[in-house]
Structures are given as structure tokens and as C-alpha cells.
Amino acid sequence: MATSPPGVGEPIIETTGITKRFGERVAVDAVDLLVPRGCAFGFLGPNGAGKTTLIRVLLGLTPADSGSMRLLGLPLPQQRERALARVGAIVEEPSFHRHLTGRENLRLAAACREPEAHARIDPALEQVGLTERAGDRVKTYSMGMRQRLGIARCLLADPELLILDEPTNGLDPAGIIEFRSFVRRLVDEGRTVFLSSHLLDEVEKICDRAAIVDHGKILVTGTVDELASGGQPTIVIGCDDAATAERVLLEHPAVRESGEVAGGLRLVLAAGDTVTIADINRRLVEAGVGVHRIEPARVTLEERFLEVTSRLGAQE
Amino acid sequence: MNPRLISAETLRLRKNRALVIWAFILTTGAVVALNLIGQGFHWNNPSQNGPIGGVDNFRHSLELLTLVGGVAAAIVGTSVGVSDVTSGVFRDLVVTGKSRLVLFASRVPGMLLVWLPMVLFAYAVAIAFNFAFAGGLPTPTGTQLLKDGLWVVMVDCIALVVAMGVSSVIGSRGISIGVLLGWQLAVTPLVLNISTLGVTRELLLSAATTRVQPFTGGDRAQIGMSLGAAVAVLILWLVVPLAVGAWRTATRDA
Numbered sequence: 001m002a003t004s005p006p007g008v009g010e011p012i013i014e015t016t017g018i019t020k021r022f023g024e025r026v027a028v029d030a031v032d033l034l035v036p037r038g039c040a041f042g043f044l045g046p047n048g049a050g051k052t053t054l055i056r057v058l059l060g061l062t063p064a065d066s067g068s069m070r071l072l073g074l075p076l077p078q079q080r081e082r083a084l085a086r087v088g089a090i091v092e093e094p095s096f097h098r099h100l101t102g103r104e105n106l107r108l109a110a111a112c113r114e115p116e117a118h119a120r121i122d123p124a125l126e127q128v129g130l131t132e133r134a135g136d137r138v139k140t141y142s143m144g145m146r147q148r149l150g151i152a153r154c155l156l157a158d159p160e161l162l163i164l165d166e167p168t169n170g171l172d173p174a175g176i177i178e179f180r181s182f183v184r185r186l187v188d189e190g191r192t193v194f195l196s197s198h199l200l201d202e203v204e205k206i207c208d209r210a211a212i213v214d215h216g217k218i219l220v221t222g223t224v225d226e227l228a229s230g231g232q233p234t235i236v237i238g239c240d241d242a243a244t245a246e247r248v249l250l251e252h253p254a255v256r257e258s259g260e261v262a263g264g265l266r267l268v269l270a271a272g273d274t275v276t277i278a279d280i281n282r283r284l285v286e287a288g289v290g291v292h293r294i295e296p297a298r299v300t301l302e303e304r305f306l307e308v309t310s311r312l313g314a315q316e
Numbered sequence: 317m318n319p320r321l322i323s324a325e326t327l328r329l330r331k332n333r334a335l336v337i338w339a340f341i342l343t344t345g346a347v348v349a350l351n352l353i354g355q356g357f358h359w360n361n362p363s364q365n366g367p368i369g370g371v372d373n374f375r376h377s378l379e380l381l382t383l384v385g386g387v388a389a390a391i392v393g394t395s396v397g398v399s400d401v402t403s404g405v406f407r408d409l410v411v412t413g414k415s416r417l418v419l420f421a422s423r424v425p426g427m428l429l430v431w432l433p434m435v436l437f438a439y440a441v442a443i444a445f446n447f448a449f450a451g452g453l454p455t456p457t458g459t460q461l462l463k464d465g466l467w468v469v470m471v472d473c474i475a476l477v478v479a480m481g482v483s484s485v486i487g488s489r490g491i492s493i494g495v496l497l498g499w500q501l502a503v504t505p506l507v508l509n510i511s512t513l514g515v516t517r518e519l520l521l522s523a524a525t526t527r528v529q530p531f532t533g534g535d536r537a538q539i540g541m542s543l544g545a546a547v548a549v550l551i552l553w554l555v556v557p558l559a560v561g562a563w564r565t566a567t568r569d570a
Contacts, residue, residue, distance in 0.1 A: 059411045061570040084413025091411065095404025099332050108405070111324035112412040112419070118320075153408065 042203030042210035088154025143170030325426025370453025393479025481557025
């Protein structure tokens with residue numbers, strides 16, 4: 001990988017108050033975002049949340065209305081050319097001249113990069129498994145092959161940062177699994193991958209860190225584990241009489257919600273409350289309920305995502 | 317100028333087989349058809365139709381090369397002007413950080429490197445027919461051929477640049493071709509014939525190219541204008557479409 005430009009140690013993406021409007025509609029609303037170097041960062045949000053718009057602003061495809069940003073430690077748009085020289089990006093879906101072959105399309109892209117980019121064409125094609133089809137016209141490629149060719153085009157920059165917008169669109173299951181390991185390989189090489197997606201599973205499996213975005217605002221950010229565990233504490237109780245257990249525990253002031261699950265009960269507790277497992281167990285035993293197990297529930301990123309995005313919807 | 321970008325532009329154009337074939341048909345093909353049909357008439361009835369070759373008949377090939385060649389220029393120029401945008405590749409080129417103006421500027425020499433050989437080949441074919449079918453008539457001198465060639469190249473290259481610039485602004489190839497052909501084939505001849513418009517007609521590209529044509533006569537309407545004014549108008553038609561196209565390329569959402 002190429003030598004890092006000035007700013008090593010700083011976040012690889014840093015935005016402060018970035019706002020982008022389309023008429024009256026605010027697509028990106030005063031976004032402050034820090035993406036550390038050397039990780040896979042998921043930018044997670046429902047369709048229309050503003051993910052692609054922020055990416056387009058970062059890449060200079062459309063200007064921001066206000067705010068400031070730095071890419072690879074370099075201020076944008078002042079040093080855009082220098083910053084983007086080490087960035088590979090796919091926005092929405094990769095586009096190509098369909099009458100040209102895969103290799104010829106990469107030659108066109110390499111012409112926009114430093115002279116060394118031409119020497120990276122064959123290794124990039126090999127890395128994405130397209131060497132054998134490189135001489136075929138792109139119009140004969142499947143969607144998955146075009147995605148891979150798009151990634152090969154990103155690699156021509158020897159990128160420190162890859163920005164991939166919904167990168168698994170059009171990939172079959174095998175292609176998605178292959179893509180995950182490919183991203184991890186890139187991160188292991190010391191590169192940063194910024195991946196926007198509305199697919200929670202994808203982000204949870206690929207990324208180290210993530211931000212959840214909706215209505216143009218970043219709602220939460222952190223490691224994937226932090227995000228998943230950042231909601232209200234939840235426990236699962238295995239018992240022989242879920243109805244009685246629910247009746248008994250709903251009287252407890254710390255219990256916010258309850259619901260029966262297979263073989264027991266799931267409880268959502270008030271955040272920060274010091275309810276002990278022993279206290280719950282004691283109440284159940286006193287009520288004559290046989291308890292098999294009590295354990296913290298693993299909250300998935302999906303649940304966390306739905307929790308924060310619906311909360312925003314409720315505020316409005 | 318970045319030679320790698322220029323080379324990439326020529327690669328993109330010359331690999332577009334349909335575009336190259338149609339451009340060839342509308343330049344060389346048109347010249348061949350004109351001369352063969354004209355000579356066919358001569359062979360069929362020599363007493364009524366003279367040979368198609370010779371210096372006096374050469375202007376037919378030249379006018380055809382600039383008229384139908386102008387159509388070819390519109391097809392090629394609009395392809396250069398919009399194909400990056402319509403294919404979506406423009407966005408992928410912009411994210412490399414390369415200046416949009418540099419990307420735009422590299423298109424001009426890139427397309428000329430593909431276009432000029434086509435025009436020159438068609439012109440060479442026109443010369444060959446003119447000499448081959450002269451039938452004893454005097455043929456053009458070297459100086460005449462040079463002047464005629466420069467004029468054909470100039471007219472077709474301006475048409476190409478205008479097409480590229482206009483389509484860069486419009487962003488749609490179909491609409492651009494319609495606008496260009498409508499302007500050149502319908503509006504311009506009409507306006508040239510409205511004498512009440514006076515000197516404003518001198519601003520038309522056709523008025524200027526006709527003023528500097530190296531032969532007399534011809535089928536195009538002519539208005540009296542000075543050589544200086546004609547040169548100024550030609551420069552204007554080169555610069556304005558390029559400037560507007562460059563501005564639009566630099567400012568459009570990619």
C-alpha cells in the first residue's frame with residue numbers, strides 16, 4: 001500500500017456539521033462523523049436515510065451546503081485531488097462503457113490515476129477473480145461481475161480508503177460471502193473500508209464499527225458490539241409457568257416490557273436499574289415458578305437499528 | 317494535456333464499432349456514392365452528363381464532405397460529449413479526484429485523433445475519384461487541393477467541437493443530435509435567406525464557413541461579410557461551445 005499522506009493517526013474521514021439540502025428537503029442534516037483508520041466501518045440506514053448523499057458529498061460529486069470535512073486528513077474541497085488519489089469508491093452501482101472490455105475500462109480509469117495505476121490493472125483483475133473474463137466486453141458481464149470489476153477499479157488507486165455504497169447489491173449468496181472475506185483482507189492490509197448498507201446482517205458480519213443514520217442524521221455510532229448492546233438491558237428467563245412469571249415480574253418497578261418466548265419469558269428492563277438475577281429468581285421461586293435459566297439476551301444490531309430508527313420516527 | 321487521458325479517449329471512441337462504421341459511411345461512403353453515381357450517369361449518357369471528376373466538379377465532393385460530414389461530426393461529437401455522463405462513468409472518473417476541466421479538455425484532442433484520419437481519408441478518396449474520373453478535364457492543382465483540404469478539415473472539426481460542447485451542456489445524445497441537425501439543416505438555411513435580419517446573419521456558422529470556402533459558386537446561400545468577421549465568427553463557434561461545455565462539466569452533479 002502507498003505511503004500515507006500527512007494526517008496519519010487522525011480519522012480517515014472527519015465531517016463537521018455537513019448539511020446537504022435538495023430544495024426544502026434536508027438530505028444530510030449537520031452530520032458529524034469520525035471514521036478511524038484501519039477498520040471496516042458500516043454506515044447503516046434505511047433507504048432514503050441520506051447515506052448515498054453523504055458519500056456523494058464526501059467524494060465531491062455534489063457540493064455540501066454547509067459544514068467542513070477532511071478525508072485522509074486533508075481538507076475538502078481544497079485538497080480534493082490529493083485526497084481522492086488514495087480513495088477508491090463505488091457509488092450506487094459501478095458503471096462502465098459497455099462496448100469496452102473489462103481490461104479496457106480499467107485502462108480508462110487508470111488514465112485518471114497516477115502512472116503506476118496501469119501496472120495495477122492485472123493484479124487488480126486477479127484479486128477480484130476476473131482475469132479470465134477481462135478480455136470480454138462488459139455488456140456480457142453479470143451484475144456480480146460488474147461489482148467485482150468496480151472493486152478492481154477501486155484497487156487501481158492502491159487505496160487507503162475504500163468507500164463502497166451498497167456493495168453487495170446484485171451479488172449471489174456465494175458472492176456475498178466472498179465479498180465479506182475480501183473486505184476483511186483489505187482491512188488486514190491496513191486499508192479502511194467505509195461501507196454503506198441498509199442490510200443489517202451485512203454490516204454486522206463485515207464491520208468493526210458502524211453508525212446508524214436516518215432522516216439525514218447520525219443517531220448512534222460505535223463498535224458493532226457497542227451498538228448492539230447499547231439498548232435497554234434485556235434478559236431471557238426459562239421457566240415452567242411463563243404466565244405466572246410474567247404476572248409476578250410485571251409488578252417489579254424495573255421491568256418495562258415482557259413477552260413470552262419459547263420455554264419462558266423475555267423481559268426488557270429499565271436502563272441503569274440494578275436488578276439482580278438473584279432478586280428476580282427469588283420472586284419467581286416465592287411465586288412457585290420453576291426456573292431453569294436466567295441470562296442476558298443478546299440484542300442484535302437489527303433490534304438496535306429498529307429501536308433507534310423508530311425512536312426518531314416517534315419524535316417526529 | 318495528459319497524454320494518458322487523451323489515449324483513453326481515443327480508445328473509447330475507436331472501440332465503438334457502430335460509431336466508427338457510421339462515421340465512415342457518412343464521410344468516405346458518401347464520397348464514394350456521390351462519385352460512383354455521378355460517373356454512372358456519365359457512362360450511361362456521356363452526351364448529357366459529363367465526367368464527375370475535374371477541378372470544376374470537385375466542389376460537389378467538398379460540399380458533401382462538409383454537409384454529410386457535419387452529420388457524422390454531430391454523431392461522433394455528441395457521443396464524446398455525453399457518453400461518460402449517460403453511461404454513469406463520469407461519476408467514477410470524478411471520484412478519482414481528477415479535475416473535471418482536465419477530463420473535459422482531454423476529450424478534444426482525443427476525439428480529433430479519431431476524427432481527423434476519417435475526414436482526411438474521405439478527402440483522399442474524393443481526390444482519387446476526381447483524378448480517376450477527370451475524363452480529360454483539368455484537375456485541381458496541389459495548392460488548390462491544400463486549400464480545399466484545409467477548408468474541409470476546418471468545417472468538419474468545428475462541427476465536431478460544436479457537437480461535443482452542445483451535448484456536454486444538454487447531457488442527452490438524442491436531443492443534442494436533434495438540436496444540432498435541426499439548427500444546421502433547417503434553421504440556418506431559413507435564417508440565411510431572411511434578408512431583413514441583416515448583419516446578424518453573419519453570426520451563423522454556415523455564413524462564415526461559406527465566406528471562407530476556397531471555391532466559388534456552390535449550393536449554399538451566401539451573404540456578404542468581411543473575411544475578418546468570418547474568422548471572428550469561426551473562432552466564436554469554436555470557443556463558446558467549448559467554454560459552456562466545460563462550465564457544465566465542472567458544475568454538473570455527477
